[in-house]
Amino acid sequence: MSNDRIMTAPGAVPAGQIAVSPGNPCPFLRALVANGYVGGHVVPLSKLSDIVGDASGQTGLGEKKMRLATWLVAVIANGLGPARLLKSATTGAVLDELRDGPLDKHGGGSRILGVDAKVREDEIERLAGFGTDCRNPAGGTERGLTAKQVDAFMKANLQRDGDAARWYFPLLMKGEWPVLLKIMGKGEGEARYLSVAEVRTLFVERRLPERITARLPKPPSR
Numbered sequence: 001m002s003n004d005r006i007m008t009a010p011g012a013v014p015a016g017q018i019a020v021s022p023g024n025p026c027p028f029l030r031a032l033v034a035n036g037y038v039g040g041h042v043v044p045l046s047k048l049s050d051i052v053g054d055a056s057g058q059t060g061l062g063e064k065k066m067r068l069a070t071w072l073v074a075v076i077a078n079g080l081g082p083a084r085l086l087k088s089a090t091t092g093a094v095l096d097e098l099r100d101g102p103l104d105k106h107g108g109g110s111r112i113l114g115v116d117a118k119v120r121e122d123e124i125e126r127l128a129g130f131g132t133d134c135r136n137p138a139g140g141t142e143r144g145l146t147a148k149q150v151d152a153f154m155k156a157n158l159q160r161d162g163d164a165a166r167w168y169f170p171l172l173m174k175g176e177w178p179v180l181l182k183i184m185g186k187g188e189g190e191a192r193y194l195s196v197a198e199v200r201t202l203f204v205e206r207r208l209p210e211r212i213t214a215r216l217p218k219p220p221s222r
């Protein structure tokens with residue numbers, strides 16, 4: 001398909017960033033790897049859970065729940081056989097081998113990130129189409145998706161996938177966009193929204209907003 005015009009190539013790795021394998025399809029994990037918060041290959045589940053707990057900015061029970069949810073997702077990410085589960089639990093998740101694993105919805109998601117790790121701008125525009133202009137607590141307005149709009153977006157993604165969508169995809173999806181909204185959202189309550197500009201930065205530049213990285217321990221210097 002020759003639609004390079006609407007695709008943003010992974011391009012040269014920006015200064016200070018580490019190249020991320022196309023075998024890692026998760027935008028959140030790609031940003032963690034690119035910026036040295038975790039390695040790109042085998043990462044212990046405790047490390048992943050800790051970092052997501054920190055990124056969430058939650059404390060107490062809320063943070064514990066985030067850590068547990070991350071552990072449960074990561075333990076099944078590379079395969080469901082008993083030997084693989086044991087290996088994941090004891091050594092960690094293999095982040096550059098997530099493609100085609102149990103979490104890969106093969107087009108049942110946003111389709112923003114292609115299998116070649118190229119970002120499709122037209123799919124980011126499609127995501128933006130589900131949002132509205134939201135009141136930024138820091139001032140002004142910006143395009144964003146509230147929880148309800150994220151829900152509508154995910155339902156539309158499943159519908160687009162037609163018969164290919166499996167019954168458990170809605171369960172997997174709960175751990176993706178809604179969790180991103182929880183971590184990166186701006187504003188409170190029903191008005192809380194996921195900024196489309198920040199989603200673009202996450203996918204294209206593999207960067208989390210500074211207010212989120214400020215919650216994380218500094219990555220070891222490279």
Ligand code: HEM
Pocket residue numbers: 025026027028029048052070073074077093098099101103104105106107108109110111112113175176177179180183
């Ligand atoms: C707080 C932590 C996490 C957040 C916020 C997050 C968020 C996301 C988002 C927004 C997507 C994109 C879905 C789409 O394009 O529709 C995604 C995809 C994915 N994530 Fe994560 N993720 C997190 C943790 C993890 C962990 C721990 C793993 C496994 C070790 C993982 C594996 C994946 C995989 C395999 C996909 C691709 C799904 C697909 O192609 O349909 N994620 N994630």
